[in-house]
Amino acid sequence: MFVSRYLGGAVAALAGLVVQAQADTWDMPTPYPDATFHTVNIHQFAEDVATATDGGLEIKVHSAGSLFKHPEISKAVRSGQVPAGEFFLSLLANDNPAFGIDSMPFLATNYDEAMRLWAAQKDVIDGLLDDQGLMALYAVPWPPQGLYTTKEINSVADLAGLKFRTYNATLEEFANLAGAAPTQVEVPDIPQAFSTGRVEAMITSPSTGVNSKAWDFLTHYTDIQAWIPKNIVVVNKRAFRRLDDATQAAVLEAAAAAEQRGWEMSMAETAAQTAVLAENGITVVAPSDELMTGLRDIGAQMLDNWTAEAGDSGAALLSAYQQ
Ligand code: PCA
Numbered sequence: 001m002f003v004s005r006y007l008g009g010a011v012a013a014l015a016g017l018v019v020q021a022q023a024d025t026w027d028m029p030t031p032y033p034d035a036t037f038h039t040v041n042i043h044q045f046a047e048d049v050a051t052a053t054d055g056g057l058e059i060k061v062h063s064a065g066s067l068f069k070h071p072e073i074s075k076a077v078r079s080g081q082v083p084a085g086e087f088f089l090s091l092l093a094n095d096n097p098a099f100g101i102d103s104m105p106f107l108a109t110n111y112d113e114a115m116r117l118w119a120a121q122k123d124v125i126d127g128l129l130d131d132q133g134l135m136a137l138y139a140v141p142w143p144p145q146g147l148y149t150t151k152e153i154n155s156v157a158d159l160a161g162l163k164f165r166t167y168n169a170t171l172e173e174f175a176n177l178a179g180a181a182p183t184q185v186e187v188p189d190i191p192q193a194f195s196t197g198r199v200e201a202m203i204t205s206p207s208t209g210v211n212s213k214a215w216d217f218l219t220h221y222t223d224i225q226a227w228i229p230k231n232i233v234v235v236n237k238r239a240f241r242r243l244d245d246a247t248q249a250a251v252l253e254a255a256a257a258a259e260q261r262g263w264e265m266s267m268a269e270t271a272a273q274t275a276v277l278a279e280n281g282i283t284v285v286a287p288s289d290e291l292m293t294g295l296r297d298i299g300a301q302m303l304d305n306w307t308a309e310a311g312d313s314g315a316a317l318l319s320a321y322q323q
Contacts, residue, residue: 031070032188033211041262104170166184191217209221215281219282221284222286223285
């Protein structure tokens with residue numbers, strides 16, 4: 001009796017161990033809603049990993065800030081509360097200015113430039129993340145950022161006093177320099193922030209404009225193509241090392257595919273989602289020269305500020321990009 005109970009327990013315990021070794025589940029918090037192309041891409045990444053590992057690693061995506069709020073995601077991965085996560089890269093600009101350079105107005109405004117900027121940025125970012133116990137899996141850009149308002153905007157002066165939705169410190173600086181009044185709002189909260197009058201203008205991609213149904217509360221989209229900021233997907237290094245070699249390889253391979261696919265999705269989104277804005281009644285216009293000159297002046301001032309703050313390593317990054 002005692003022996004068989006003991007054996008039964010041992011068999012059950014062993015079975016548990018085997019199951020644990022065979023199937024791992026990773027919770028992965030992300031900030032943006034499921035319809036966002038970044039999130040679609042992450043779901044595909046998770047599916048690719050599950051397929052390649054024969055179900056050995058299941059990545060469970062928790063979108064729209066449902067598991068951790070956006071500003072908490074990088075910390076949650078760093079501390080090992082979750083093994084992986086996605087966030088807007090420039091949110092880490094407080095840690096080091098290199099993280100924020102892809103939100104610099106009018107530095108990289110088309111996809112060729114964005115690719116060159118990522119190439120110049122990547123080693124620096126990898127090193128900084130490594131110091132935080134993180135490893136980058138891949139990064140994907142948003143389409144070029146445009147200006148959403150409830151009136152025609154012909155100059156920087158037209159932005160004065162507008163309650164402006166922002167998403168990071170760089171955009172906040174931009175809004176302040178334009179004489180607008182910035183308020184930080186996460187993507188899932190955009191519709192409510194507009195409908196309650198907390199904000200009345202924003203700079204973001206055609207993707208986020210469409211995903212937020214901008215036509216419910218905005219009328220004009222000025223296509224200023226101001227910068228091409230990125231999301232990054234990271235893993236906790238310890239969690240990654242706990243995977244066996246084949247699983248690690250599967251994750252890296254799926255990540256490389258996701259980066260490639262994500263850039264292509266982003267490029268395709270730019271025209272397609274701008275058209276959706278127009279179809280839904282938004283007036284889509286090219287910017288006036290006066291507006292662009294004024295905005296570029298602000299960008300130049302911000303780049304000076306960035307360079308002063310970013311020191312030698314920042315200068316090296318910039319010159320690598322500008323070569
Ligand atoms: N959408 C995100 C980041 C940049 C973008 O296009 C946002 O608006 O917060």
